[in-house]
Amino acid sequence: MSLYTLPIRPPYPIITCRVSPVPEPTVASPPPSLLPPATSATAVPSLTCVLQCPHFESCSGCTHEFNLHRPVIVDEASNFFKSLGVSDFTFDSCRLWGWRCRAKLAVRGLPENPLIGLYEEGSHNVVDIPRCKGIRELNIEPYDEDEGTGDLRYVQMAVTTYNTALPAVERYRNGRVQVSLVWNSRNEKSSNSDKLSALANFLWRNAGSRSNLHLIHSVWANFQTSTNNIIFGNRWRHLLGERDFWEHVGGIDISLDPSSFGQANTRAFDNLLRKLHKYVPFGASVADLYAGAGVIGLSLAATKKSVKCIEINKESRTSFEKSVDRLPKSIEGSISWHNADTSIDPLSWLVGSDVIVVDPPRKGLDTSLIDALRTISSHKVGPSLKGSSSNIKEEKRPWVLREMERSKEASVQVGRETISGDPQSLPETLIYISCGWESFKEDCKALLTSKSWRLEKAHGFNFFPGTQSIEVLAVFKRSLKKKKTGKKKKKQG
Secondary structure: OEEEEOOOOOOOOOEEOOOOOOOOOOOOOOOHHHOOOOOOHHHOOOEEEEOOOOOEOOEOOOOOOOOOOOOOHHHHHHHHHHHOOOOOOEEEOOOOOOOEOEEEEEEEEEOOEEEEEEEOOOOOOEEEOOOOHHHHHHOOOEOEOOOOEOOEEEEEEEEEOOOOOOOHHHHOOOOEEEEEEEEOOOOOOOOOHHHHHHHHHHHHHHHOOOOOOOOEEEEEEEEOOOOOOOOOOOEEEEEEEOOOOEEEEOOEEEEOOOOOOOOOEHHHHHHHHHHHHOOOOOOOEEEEEOOOOOHHHHHHHHHOOEEEEEEOOOOHHHHHHHHHOOOOOOOOOEEEEEEOOOOOOOHHHHOOOOEEEEOOOOOOOOHHHHHHHHOHHHOOOOOOOOOOOOOOOOOOOOOOOEEEEEOOEEEEEEOOOOOOOOOOOOOOEEEEEEOOHHHHHHHHHHHHHOOOEEEEEEEEEOOOOOOOOOEEEEEEEEOOOOOOOOOOOOOOO
C-alpha cells in the first residue's frame, strides 16, 4: 500500500482526514500507471490515496482505487444533510490501510487448485486471493454449489487487537486471528470429520501458540448443509486455541463469539462510539435496539441510569454475559439484554427511555418501528405500558446475573437493582447508526415528514475504504408540541 501526496490543496471543509501510520512501509509515490488522470492543476486533490491492489476490478470488495479518504458518496451525503438544515456534517476518513479485522471468504475450486476469496461482482465466481497449502496437502475438497458436495464451504477470519500491553499503533500488526471453518456436514461425527480435524491441526501446528509464527488465536468449526446462500449453520464447535475472543472498543472489553456480528473495521467503529457518547446525557435511560451482543449499550453503561439491549439473535446472549463480567464493579445502573424482535410491539421498548439508539441491518428500520417513532408524540402512556421492564428484587450480592421473563422472551438482568426511567416518559433523542445509505435516506425522510422529529447532527465514517459506502451517525431530537396559551385575540373594532 502507498500514500501519494500532491502539493496542491483545495479546501474540503467537511473532511476530517485521519491517515494513521500503517504497519507496512509507505513509499513516496505510487507507480506512474496508478496515478489518477489530472485534467488541471486546480482539479487535483491535495491527498490522493491509492489502493494498489492486484485484485481490483476482478474482486467485488472495492469499487474505486483512488482517493480512498474521500469516496464520492461524501458529496452526496453532505448535500443531503444540508438540504435538511444540517450544514456542519463531518466525515472521518479513519485509517485507510491495515484496518480490516473481519472477513468471510468463499472456498471453491479443486483440492489441487482451490479458490479462496470474494465473489466477482454479480456472480458466484470466486476471485482467488490467498495461497492455502493446507487444502492441497490434506486433499480438502472445496464446496461445489451445483452438486452440494465437498468439505470446506467458507472461511471466516476475525482479528483481535485486544493486547492492551502494547501501544495502540502496534496492536493490529500483533493481532491474532480467530479462524472459523464452515464445514459441509451436519456435525463433527460426519464421514469427513477426519479431514476437518486434520485441517484444524495443520493450521494450529503452523501458526498456533507453539509455532514459530504465532498468528492464530483459535480455530472453530461451523456445520452447514443448507443449499441456500446463508453462510453459517446453527451448530458451532470450538476446536483449538483460546475459547474467548476479546476486543477493546468504546472504552470497554467486549467478548465476541464467532457467531456474533462484529464490525470489520474495529478502529473506525471505536471512533463512532466515542462520537456517539457525546450525545447521550449523563444519567439517561437508554434503549439499544438491534443491539447484537450489546456493544453499544455496554459502552454507555458506566454513565447511564439504565440500559436495555434488545436483540433478535439469541446466540448473542453468551457474548453479552461474558462482557458484563468485565465491567467496573462500581457501576450503579441497571443493564439488561432481551432476546426479542423489535418489530413486535416496538412502542413498549420506546416508552420509559430518554434515548433510543438504533443500529439496524442494511435494509434499515422495521416498518412497525418507523410507524411507532413517527407517531411517538401522539401516544399517551396507559397502565399497560407503564413499567415495561420487569421489577426485580434487589440482590444482596452485586453483579449477579439472573433470569427473568418479559413477554415470554428470554432476558438477562445485570446490576444491583433495576433502575427504570420515568415509565410515562417518551424518548427525547434518537441516535441512528446506519450502514445502508439508501435505506437511511428513506427512514430519515419518513421521520422528518412526521413532524415528530428534527435532525440535529450528522457524521459520516469511512468504515470500508475503497468502496462507495458510508457509515452514518445521525442525531434526531423529538419535536415538542407547543402548548396553547388559551388567550383569544381581541377583535379590532
